Amino acid sequence: MDTKPFPSDIEIARSADLAPIPEVAATVGIDASHLIPYGPHVAKVELDVIDEMRDLPDAKYVVITAITPTPLGEGKTTTAVGLAQGLARVGRKPVLALRQPSLGPVFGVKGGAAGGGYSQIVPMEMLNLHLTGDFHAITAAHNLLAAMVANHLHFGNELGLDDIQWRRVLDVNDRSLRHIIEGCGAKTDGVTRQAGFDITAASEVMVIMALATSLRDLRERLGRIVVGFTKDKRPVTAEQIGAAGAMCVLLKDALKPNLMQTLEHTPALIHTGPFGNIAIGNSSIIADRVGIKAGDILLTEAGFAADMGAEQFFNVKCRAAGLTPQAAVLVATVRALKSHSGRYEVKAGKPLPEGMLLESPEDVEAGCDNLRKHIQIIQDFGVQPVVAINAFPTDHPSEHDVIRRVAEEMGARCAVSTHVKDGGAGAEDLARTVVEACNDEVHFTPTYDFEDSLETKIRKIATKVYGANGISLDPAAAKALAMYTDQGYGHLPVLIAKTQMSLSHDATLKGAPRGWTLPVREVRLAAGAGYVYAICGSMMTMPGLSKSPAAMRIDIDADGNTVGLF
Structure with a gap:
């Protein structure tokens, strides 16, 4: 029995042999002339590549979603990365399109979002921290508009703004900024009023970046932002405030998606990071428009579970992008289904209850109504689901058998994946199953018509x-x-x-x-x-830090290496 401890994510990432980013781009037909390098292993992709590749056939379009998660998450990003590596191993040409992590969770409880184990995006430190500065550009553009709204009030409020709804943003968890009073001090310090901060990922500017189809579309969407209303309920826009043009200038480079790679050199387009609760929870249409022409299977991840990120993917993103999905991967874990049995409570930052680690197919079965509902959600969109069992070392074969049986009874395919431990080799069965599902007939059916009220x-x-x-x-x-x-x-x-x-x-x-x-x-x-x-319910758009946040364990060693990042 192998008792050697499993290396940490950052140890695995640091030991990786990364390919030069032009070589990664070349595997999917993107010439180096379309790249803006950020060091040897990250680059921005120029938008003109979309026009250059427009006559190429579309790749199969696959979304990665999940059952309702525990507070620990159930490994959608890790599964997406592992699946991409597995697809490459079975002879396909996959491209990933993923969201960029927010610094809030990185320094909070969740930690990084580069995947895990041997299914990661690298360099993971760059991905989890500043990357190419897109989040900072979005923060600056958002706050420029907030500053210009405050300036408009200071100089007489010519537009008659009464109900101001545009808050400020910051990409750090900081509960003390949820509600603030601005303009305190002398009259020259601005108009005194109640305001507040959200996290950058929840900014409407972030969502605009995700849904924009071109630089022109970005400019027009920024102008349509409604910052508030007059007393007679007329909307006041960013265009009227005079901020939209300068905002677009700040965002011009951030609109270009970032190209990275998996541990096995599969290309990954990383772009935008909209908040999964109050925004679309999906990566950008721009990244998808590059990826849909570059490979033969494009994998993209939708935030949270199928009732949230995938619903918004199908009803909003696909219709805005004009792209039709061929399949959906539904990530399920034994621990999440045991949680849905109602017999255990899982808390972020705490060890799993000991009972959850014992072999109990009965507990899994008791939680499978959640799995059935998520399968049905995907099927109602006219798309074929593939249940991906994200296997953990504490799982038991009998528990996987329950998940497989329920999936097959619902008419869904199912495969076990060990991509965290085994990388792409552990996802080959899942990869072959997804390829099979992509050949099924699709009857894409959104939930509602735009003409509905x-x-x-x-x-x-x-x-x-x-x-x-x-x-x-x-x-x-x-x-x-x-x-x-x-x-x-x-x-x-x-x-x-x-x-x-x-x-x-x-x-x-x-x-x-x-x-x-x-x-x-x-x-x-x-x-x-x-x-x-x-x-619906109480929504938090500016998270707080826990008593023992990840930031307390992140440091730098004598050689300049980041430590404590996971």
């Missing part, structure tokens, strides 16, 4: 996707829906901001809750991004 769109998501009996609108939410419709925004898609820890709005409801109603307490407009979002 905003209230109808919310109701259809709640009932068809989440399994609710219906919705209840607070009076303020109903009033906002009517106002947005009168203002001409009724044709926009809708997003629902809720907890990721349950199919419902209540994080304590595990499995597949039945007989419940979705309470919509507030509705907001993201006109630049191009959607209306309903807030």
Whole structure:
């Protein structure tokens, strides 16, 4: 028996033999002339490559999603990376398109988001920290607009702004900034008013970057941002404030996706990182437009579970991009299904309950209603799901057998993957299963029509996707829906901001809750991004640090190497 301890993610990443980034690009037909190098192993990709490759056939388009996770996450990014490596091993030409990690989770509880074990994006330190500065550009552009709104107020408020909804952002978890008073001091220090900060990944500018299809589209979307309303409820935009042009200048280079590689040199396009709860939770359309022509299978990851990131992928991103998915990979773990049995409580930063580590196919079976519901969600979009069992060393074959049986009873394919321990070799079975699924006939069917009313769109998501009996609108939410419709925004898609820890709005409801109603307490407009979002339950857009955050363990050694990053 091998008792040698498994190396840490950063140890594995540091021991990797990385290929020069032009060689990685060349494997998918991207010439070095289209690259802007950021060191030997990272580059930005010029947008003109999209036009150059426009006549090439489209790759198969596959989204990676998951069942409802535990607070520990269930390994979507790791599975996406491992699957890409596995596809390369079985003779395909895969390309990954993934979100960039936010510094908030990196220095908070979750840690990095480069994958794990032998299925990582490298250099992992660059990915998890500043990369090429895109998040900083988005932070600067967002806060420039906030500063110009404050400046407009200071010089007389000619536009009559009354209800200001544009907060500031910062890519660090800082609970003390959720609610602030700005303009304190002398009259020359600005207008005193209540304001606050969100995390950068929750910025509408981040979502605009993810959904923009070109530099021109980016500029137009920035101009449409609604920063607030007048007393008679007329929207005031970034264009009227005079900030949109300068914002676009700050974002011009950030619109270009970043090219990196997996440990096995599979190309990965890393771009944008929209908040999974209150935004689309998907990487960018620009990255997908590069990847869809560069390889023969494009893998992209949607945030959280199929009821959230995948729903937004299908209903919003695919329709905005004009791309049709061929398959969906649904990541499931034994520990998550045992959690959905209701018999165990999993807490972030804490060891798993000892009982969860014991062999118990009964516990897995008790949690499988959640798996069944997520399979059904994907099937209702007319797409074929593949259940990927992300195997952990503490799993037992009998527990995997339960997951496989339930998947097959639901008409879904299933494969076990050991990509964390074995890299691409551990994902070959999953890779062959995904290739098979990509040949199935697709009848892509969004949940709602754009012509539906905003209230109808919310109701259809709640009932068809989440399994609710219906919705209840607070009076303020109903009033906002009517106002947005009168203002001409009724044709926009809708997003629902809720907890990721349950199919419902209540994080304590595990499995597949039945007989419940979705309470919509507030509705907001993201006109630049191009959607209306309903807030259900208590949503936090600026996380806080834990008592023992990851930042306390991250340091630098005498040789300049980062330590404590995972």
